[in-house]
Amino acid sequence: xxxxxxxxxxxxxxxxxxxxxxITRFGGVFAMxxxxxxxxxxxxxxxxxxxxLIAIVVPMAFSGxxxxxxxxxxxxxxxxxxRKPLPAIGAGIAAAGLVRYLF
Amino acid sequence: xxxxxYAYQIxxxxxxxxxxxxxxxxxxxxxxxxxxxxxATQQGLLPLEAMLMSTTVFAGASQFxxxxxxxxxxxxxxxxAVVFAINSRHLLMGASLYPMLKDVAPLxxxxxxLFLTDANxxxxxxxxxxxxxxxxxxxxxxxxxxxxxxxxxxxxxxxxGVLQNPKSLGLDMVLGCFLLAMALxxxxxxxxxxxxxxxxxxxxxxxxxxxxxxxVVAGALAGGLIGYFWLDQPQHAEQEEGPA
Numbered sequence: 001x002x003x004x005x006x007x008x009x010x011x012x013x014x015x016x017x018x019x020x021x022x023i024t025r026f027g028g029v030f031a032m033x034x035x036x037x038x039x040x041x042x043x044x045x046x047x048x049x050x051x052x053l054i055a056i057v058v059p060m061a062f063s064g065x066x067x068x069x070x071x072x073x074x075x076x077x078x079x080x081x082x083r084k085p086l087p088a089i090g091a092g093i094a095a096a097g098l099v100r101y102l103f
Numbered sequence: 104x105x106x107x108x109y110a111y112q113i114x115x116x117x118x119x120x121x122x123x124x125x126x127x128x129x130x131x132x133x134x135x136x137x138x139x140x141x142x143a144t145q146q147g148l149l150p151l152e153a154m155l156m157s158t159t160v161f162a163g164a165s166q167f168x169x170x171x172x173x174x175x176x177x178x179x180x181x182x183x184a185v186v187f188a189i190n191s192r193h194l195l196m197g198a199s200l201y202p203m204l205k206d207v208a209p210l211x212x213x214x215x216x217l218f219l220t221d222a223n224x225x226x227x228x229x230x231x232x233x234x235x236x237x238x239x240x241x242x243x244x245x246x247x248x249x250x251x252x253x254x255x256x257x258x259x260x261x262x263x264g265v266l267q268n269p270k271s272l273g274l275d276m277v278l279g280c281f282l283l284a285m286a287l288x289x290x291x292x293x294x295x296x297x298x299x300x301x302x303x304x305x306x307x308x309x310x311x312x313x314x315x316x317x318x319v320v321a322g323a324l325a326g327g328l329i330g331y332f333w334l335d336q337p338q339h340a341e342q343e344e345g346p347a
Contacts, residue, residue: 001178001179001180002176002177002178002179003176003177003179004175004176005147005173005174005175005176005177009177010148010149010152011152011155013169013177013179013182014152014155014156014159014160015159016179016182016183016186017156017159017160017165017166017169017182017186018156018159018160020183020186020187020190021160021161021162021165021186021190021193022217023187024187024190024191024192024193024194025190025193025197025216025217025219026197026213026216027193027194027197028193028194028195028196028197028198028199028201029197029198029200029201029204029212029213029216031194031198032197032198032201032205033201033205037201037202037205039334040331040334041331042202043330043331043333043334043335044327044328044330044331045198045199045201045202045327045330046199046231046232046330047294047295047298047326047327047329047330047331048195048198048199048323048324048326048327048330049195049196049199049228049231049232050228050229050232050286050289050295050298050299050326051298051299051301051302051322051323051324051325051326051327052192052195052196052199052228052319052322052323052326053225053282053283053285053286054286054299054302054303054306054322054326055302055303055305055306055318055319055320055321055322055323055326056192056221056279056282056306056319057279057282057283057286058302058303058306058307058322059306059307059310059318059322060279061279062307062310063310064276067270067273067276068275068276068279071273071276071279071280072276072279072280072283075279075280075283075284076283076287079283079284079287079288080287083288085281085284085285085288086127088280088284088287089128089277089280089281089284092273092276092279092280092283092284093272093273093274093276093277093280094273095273096273096275096276097271097272097273098273100270100271100273101271
């Protein structure tokens with residue numbers, strides 16, 4: 001099935017995208033409202049929460065260029081050393097810019 | 104289980120505080136919004152259509168992917184599949200906030216979730232791991248990110264040339280660096296580190312061998328399984344030994 005990108009068509013496509021995204025925003029919470037939260041389930045969702053971050057970032061490093069790798073490593077080192085997010089993020093972005101300028 | 108009592112009250116002053124706390128990050132979101140606005144108009148979307156998409160969808164990566172599929176016609180099922188796959192991480196993000204969200208009345212709960220996105224979720228989830236409850240950042244932080252996404256889209260649509268190469272400034276790495284900083288700012292027990300290792304391997308395997316955009320969910324669920332089978336002993340050992 002295809003929709004032509006006329007004015008109404010585009011509105012329909014945007015509405016579909018908005019609805020699908022809304023389902024993802026609501027769905028996890030809606031599903032959880034039927035689950036009894038035992039300590040085991042709580043442990044699952046807590047571990048999953050920090051794993052989401054790792055699962056986003058690690059493939060980013062593997063698929064990215066030298067600038068991406070530099071950004072993530074500098075952020076990691078700065079964050080572990082200073083324990084402050086903003087300097088860590090700033091240093092990471094600067095590293096990406098610098099590596100891409102130099103190479 | 105106790106009777107539902109919605110004890111969590113959203114505090115307006117904290118919402119304002121979180122709005123300004125994520126303001127620096129939102130400046131980078133403006134740059135991404137501009138890149139999206141430019142890409143969208145280059146793919147043939149009208150300025151108002153691009154703005155409407157950013158307003159209602161508010162999920163950057165999936166919007167970029169959608170405009171890649173744009174033409175005189177758009178296939179609906181592939182569009183749905185791609186948008187769902189890219190945004191399916193929201194399902195897990197929302198679920199991870201459920202222990203806090205269950206204490207909020209349903210209408211407010213789902214209202215908050217309209218603003219759920221990576222950056223404000225990461226703050227809220229990490230603070231929860233460290234024993235603080237913060238849903239205000241979902242609302243306040245979400246609002247500033249949403250406004251930044253709209254302003255950025257608007258800039259990109261009308262002044263596309265402003266940021267022609269955000270990559271050369273490292274701006275494409277803002278979200279990655281932000282999320283990594285959030286992860287490293289949390290608790291790091293042996294259990295968490297093992298879960299991270301499993302999550303990293305699973306996400307890489309999924310990225311290599313499974314359909315595109317499934318790696319976040321695959322990695323996160325794999326990491327979560329470690330938590331399911333390996334409970335955090337020090338807190339629960341004395342009172343809650345035995346089957347849960």
